Amino acid sequence: MKWLVELRNVTRKYGDITALDDVSLEIRKGEIFTLVGPNGSGKTTMLRIMAALDKPTKGEVYFGSVRVNDSNRGDIRVKSTMVFQKTTLFNATVYKNVAYGLKLRGYSKGEIEGAVREVLEVVKLQGYEKRLAKELSGGEQQRVSLARALVLNTELLLLDEPTANLDPKNVSIIEEVISWVNRERKTTIAMATHNLFQAENLTKRAALIIGGRIAQTGTSQEIFRVPSSHLASFARLENVFSGTSTLLEEGTSLIELENGLTVEAAIRRKGKVTLFVRPEDIILSEKPIISSARNTFRGKVREISDLGNTVKLKVDAGKEFAVHITKRSFNEMQLSIGSEVFLAFKATSVCVV
């Protein structure tokens, strides 16, 4: 069998509120699957149902070939585990937190000690055993939660916004751990996230959830490279502009943005459009660029945010553009707020919705 979890026509209502509306979805064995969607779209409810913590009002859930029901819900919980968005910790040491699930499963003291030590190394918290979990920093606490789930080596790992509100260092540790556990242990992972870059970098397949329904399912490429109107409707996509498109003789389109800026796009479309340029696709230079890129603009750096290995800049070029560059480029160019820069991107980098 290719899939590990299957939701068939699942509806979940809380009183009058429909959290999930006739959702069907399969999570394949060994994959990292992302649920992307705005707050309150039903991502958490979906994960809770997969974790057997919640049950559908209507519809069926299968784990492996077994249909989940009241009598086997406890067994399913042993095979899967969920890390919550809001870090929840027992009021105890890091060791006791991580060891809890293993104790329930009846492992010996020696086995537990070995497993806890190993998993704390994975999340880079070696030596933290005796510390009180609740006294750690937010990022460290979330890593304890992750370690506590990983140590159980369950078939299915459910992660609800595992890196929400964390600093870049903790985000990158957690992302590395997620890739590692999927690659090395072949653990199937379903993850809810707001972070489109994370979803795209970590996963092969994703579903877009909007208003309790699945708006789109597909490979990350399909969903994120060619953003649909669904994605643009909620995602905090950067560099989203609207304008009026006219056709050029070359077979491309010229899109006039509201304040006189024009962008050339390698598509043929007329009339009102929304366009989108990925911040990584924009080239930044100190001098005007002579290149094949059809779009070049002059602007000034307005904002600089450090994202760890990369730096995000906001550049005012008549419209505000977000640009991602590596830290090394940033240092070499000696940029600061107010620096004058040139932006360039190809007509093929312009996505039109």
Add this chain to the structure above:
Amino acid sequence: MTLEINSEIIQITLRSLYISGVATLLSVSWSLPIGVIIGLKNFPGKHLIKGFFNALLGIPTVALGLFIYLLISSSGPFGFLNLWLTPSAMIIGQAILITPIMVSFTTSAVESIDPKIKDLARTLGASETQVSLAVLRESVNGVFLAVTASFNRAIAELGVAYMMGMNLRGRTRVLTTYIGLEYERANWGSVIAAAIILLSIVFAVSLSMNLIQRRRA
């Protein structure tokens, strides 16, 4: 004036510790499950029951003593048990007296725990019993406080001890009834010695519970 610590005071102190200690254990045996159930479960009438126990927190000890006397005196329904004027009657009386404290404190301790702890325990593989144990473990500081407050209330109260035991020398005399008696007789040395012992017990119990809590973490 000299403080008098004689063999009688030591015997009375030990009897006080025994009676109030057993009363606390007895009360824990029923109050803890009641408190945990009220704290964990939702059922119709829950607020009424909570209100009932809260109202009983300040029950006058003499009123409770009188009520139990009516039940266990020779003409009462439980008169055949011959409990009046025995340490057993004092134990039962104090156990009932501290039940509202144990139940109310335990209930609020359990209710104050983040409800997500239950889901956390479940997703880590806990059965429903193990989930309740996890919540209880989280609320253990509150439960410690409940036990400490209950024991201190029991050992420091006078009404129930007096009405159940009548301060019989060598049989039912405890620190509080002894202090009352020696005060009437104006034996200041004995009164002050006994009062200091009583205060020391109360402080020692509170301090050691505090220490245990810190050690646990």
